[in-house]
Amino acid sequence: MSLTVADLDDLLARMIAAGLSHLSYSDGRASISMRLDPASAVPLSAVPAPAVAEPETISTASMGRLVFTHPGRPEDVAAEGLTMGAGQAVAYVVSGQAITAVVAEKPGSLGRRLREEGEIVGYGTPVFEFVAHG
Amino acid sequence: MIEILSTPSLVTIQDLGRSGFYRYGVCRSGAMDRLALAIGNLLLGNDRGAAGLEIPILPLRLRFNSDLNFSLTGADCGAMLGDRPLPPFWATRAKAEDVLTLNAPRSGCRVYLCVAGGIDVPEVLDSRSTQLRETFGGIEGRALAKGDRIAAVGNDVRLPHAGVGTVPPAVALAAAGDSTTAVRVIPAAEYADYDDASRAAFWSADWKVTVQSNRAGYRLEGPELALTRPRELRSHGVVPGVVQVPAGGQPIIQLADAATMGGYPKIGVVIDADLWRIAQARPGDALRFVECDTAGAADAHDETETYLAQLAADVGRQRRLATAWGVA
Numbered sequence: 220m221s222l223t224v225a226d227l228d229d230l231l232a233r234m235i236a237a238g239l240s241h242l243s244y245s246d247g248r249a250s251i252s253m254r255l256d257p258a259s260a261v262p263l264s265a266v267p268a269p270a271v272a273e274p275e276t277i278s279t280a281s282m283g284r285l286v287f288t289h290p291g292r293p294e295d296v297a298a299e300g301l302t303m304g305a306g307q308a309v310a311y312v313v314s315g316q317a318i319t320a321v322v323a324e325k326p327g328s329l330g331r332r333l334r335e336e337g338e339i340v341g342y343g344t345p346v347f348e349f350v351a352h353g
Numbered sequence: 354m355i356e357i358l359s360t361p362s363l364v365t366i367q368d369l370g371r372s373g374f375y376r377y378g379v380c381r382s383g384a385m386d387r388l389a390l391a392i393g394n395l396l397l398g399n400d401r402g403a404a405g406l407e408i409p410i411l412p413l414r415l416r417f418n419s420d421l422n423f424s425l426t427g428a429d430c431g432a433m434l435g436d437r438p439l440p441p442f443w444a445t446r447a448k449a450e451d452v453l454t455l456n457a458p459r460s461g462c463r464v465y466l467c468v469a470g471g472i473d474v475p476e477v478l479d480s481r482s483t484q485l486r487e488t489f490g491g492i493e494g495r496a497l498a499k500g501d502r503i504a505a506v507g508n509d510v511r512l513p514h515a516g517v518g519t520v521p522p523a524v525a526l527a528a529a530g531d532s533t534t535a536v537r538v539i540p541a542a543e544y545a546d547y548d549d550a551s552r553a554a555f556w557s558a559d560w561k562v563t564v565q566s567n568r569a570g571y572r573l574e575g576p577e578l579a580l581t582r583p584r585e586l587r588s589h590g591v592v593p594g595v596v597q598v599p600a601g602g603q604p605i606i607q608l609a610d611a612a613t614m615g616g617y618p619k620i621g622v623v624i625d626a627d628l629w630r631i632a633q634a635r636p637g638d639a640l641r642f643v644e645c646d647t648a649g650a651a652d653a654h655d656e657t658e659t660y661l662a663q664l665a666a667d668v669g670r671q672r673r674l675a676t677a678w679g680v681a
Contacts, residue, residue, distance in 0.1 A: 228670050235677040280513065280678070281671060291441045291521035292429060292459070306437040306515070315667035316525060316660065318518040320440070342678070 222251065224283050224314050224339070231255070231282070231342075274330060276345035279321050283314030285340045287332075290318070297347070301329050310334075310346050327351040354418040355468070355503045358452070361410040365483035366472050366491035366503075369402040374478055375613050381593055382482040382490065385409075385568055385609050385632035386463050388522055388657065389427035393467035395665045396424040396444035396517060398510035398672065403471025404481035406497070408464040409568075413455045417447040421505055422469040422512055428461025428633060445516030461633040470506030485568070486610065513675035519664050522629065526660055529627055529643055529653075534634050536627040537645035537653060538596065543584060543618035551578040551602075555620060559639035560604065566636055568610040573640065577602035584618050591615040594623040596642075606631060626653035 234242055234255050243252045279285070287310050288296055297309040308320040309329060323329075330348030334340065357364075369390065370383020384390040384407055391401035411430055417423075424444035425432050432439040433454045434447060444467075447453065455464055474481050474491055483491030492501060519525075529535040544552065560573040578598050591597070595607045597617035606623060607615070608631065623631060624645055634640060645653075675681040 225667065225670060228674055232670070232674050232677055235674075280515065281674065289440045289518075290524045304436055308438075308440060308515070311440075311518075313520065314671065316519050316664040317667035317671045318440075318442075318520060319513055319671055320515040320518075322515040 227253070228282055228314065275327075275349045275351060276333070277309055277321060277323055277329075277347045277349045279310075279312055279319075279340045279342060279344045279346060281312045281314065281319040282341050283312040283317075283319070283339070285321075285334055285336065285338045285344075285346065286311050286313055287336055297329060299329055299332055299347075302352075303327060303329060312340060321346050323349065325351050326353070355421070355505070356416045356418055357497050357499055357501045357503070358414040358416055359499055360413045360415075360497055362496055363410055363485075364406060364408050364413065364497040365485065366404050366474055366497075367407040367482045368404040368471070368480055370482050370609065371478050371480040371484075375590065378613050379478060379484070379487070380610055380613050382480065382484045383609055384465065384482075386427050386465065386629040388629040388661075389463070389465045389632075390467065391661060392442060392519060392522070392664065393424040393426040393444070393465045394471070395661065396426070396442075396519060396668055397422050397467055397469055397512075398508060398669070399467065399469070399471055401661070403467065403506070404474065404491075405465050405467035405472060406503075408455060408466060409462060411455050411457050411464065415453050417449060417451045417453070418502075419449045420446060422446050422508075422510060423453075424467045425455070425464060426467070427463050427465045428458040430458045430464050431456040432464075439516070440518055442521045443516050443518040444512055446512055446514075458635075462635045463632055468503075468505035469510060470508040473504040473506045484610070510672060511676050511681035513671055513681055517668055517671050517675075519668060522657075522660065526656060529630065534630060534638055535641045535643050536630050537624045537649060538621035538642045539624060539645050539647065539650060541595065541619035541621045543580075543586075544620050546580050546582070546584055546618060547598075547620060548579050548581050551576075551580075554578065555604075556642055556644055559641060562634050562636050562638050562640060564636045568608060570608050570611055571606045571631060571634070571640075573604045573606070575603070578604065578620065580618065586616045586618060588614045588616045591619075592622075594625060594628055595619050596621045596623065608632070624650040624653055626650065626657050 303323040310321040429441035488494030554576040
């Protein structure tokens with residue numbers, strides 16, 4: 220069995236469409252199991268902050284390969300300590316030829332970077348700690 | 354609706370151009386970088402030939418008068434939507450009253466702005482492209498001016514809330530050669546009529562794009578190309594990509610708005626799959642010609658089509674997932 224990120228995306232879309240929370244498949248040599256946790260059904264960046272103060276994070280909203288520079292603009296680098304505006308990209312997720320952005324939802328500063336360049340990430344993977352301004 | 358707040362000259366509405374009217378002397382017109390226009394449309398879920406804006410000179414500012422999906426492709430112009438920077442080759446949703454500012458390009462020459470469903474202007478001769486010389490197509494056959502309002506056809510496609518983009522073609526497609534502005538050329542009918550030194554220079558020289566370059570053609574500067582003997586040619590059909598050599602020995606690449614006929618000797622023709630690279634070359638840039646044959650041109654065409662098909666599939670999947678996920 221050989222699956223690409225695109226295949227995983229397709230499986231996920233089918234799970235969401237069918238309301239499935241768990242999917243397992245085996246062809247006898249290899250198997251895959253995918254779990255759709257209702258608690259993470261929304262990217263973490265959109266989840267309301269918990270009552271107990273924890274570091275906020277900026278998280279992915281798609282599955283693929285994480286990069287910290289845009290493939291067409293290598294001079295842009297999001298780095299720890301940078302001030303970001305609302306909606307500004309801090310990283311990108313590349314899946315095939317498509318690119319989605321990992322964005323700061325509000326103004327703030329980037330804290331610790333939590334993932335490495337080139338890592339395969341899923342939905343809601345925290346990428347940066349984040350300190351909101353104001 | 355989009356309102357132009359400030360614009361330099363020569364911003365026009367273009368689609369993929371007109372075909373089938375050469376016999377009436379009507380040139381192809383259409384986007385200079387047809388690949389960038391197609392990508393911009395595919396990002397939005399449009400047909401790849403929907404009309405968009407071709408913006409060759411910056412800066413430009415415009416305001417969205419209603420919520421609208423749009424994309425920016427081609428030259429990377431450090432675009433800002435309000436105070437939000439946008440990456441190159443990106444589609445996102447503007448809110449009513451958002452102002453889009455396109456700044457001086459970091460790379461490339463022409464920016465393409467596409468909108469959901471395409472720009473809504475009447476078709477003339479099967480195309481919405483502006484034909485400046487003949488003053489038809491687009492909006493009254495003219496370049497856009499401050500205060501112009503542009504309507505979008507619209508569609509019901511939903512984008513991921515942070516937008517979606519693609520790996521730019523300069524990264525995704527194999528380079529045509531060592532130089533960043535190498536383009537593949539098939540020797541043309543009069544190639545053999547040039548002397549040995551000229552033929553060698555044609556392939557080895559860096560050809561500087563002069564300021565006398567526009568949508569009709571790019572005049573190049575480099576070593577003088579000389580025929581072995583004078584040639585008198587009857588006027589014949591000329592298509593975008595043909596490299597003519599007038600008496601001065603300096604080549605001209607015929608492009609989207611080129612005349613349909615010409616009588617200068619033709620030393621080569623830039624393959625269709627590489628015309629976008631020329632469209633993004635700026636005056637002062639150097640072009641390098643790399644010899645190619647029809648099989649190589651077909652391979653390059655296939656590579657481009659594969660890239661576009663993959664792009665459409667991958668971006669479409671991201672749009673569908675974002676909708677299912679509730680983040681569109």
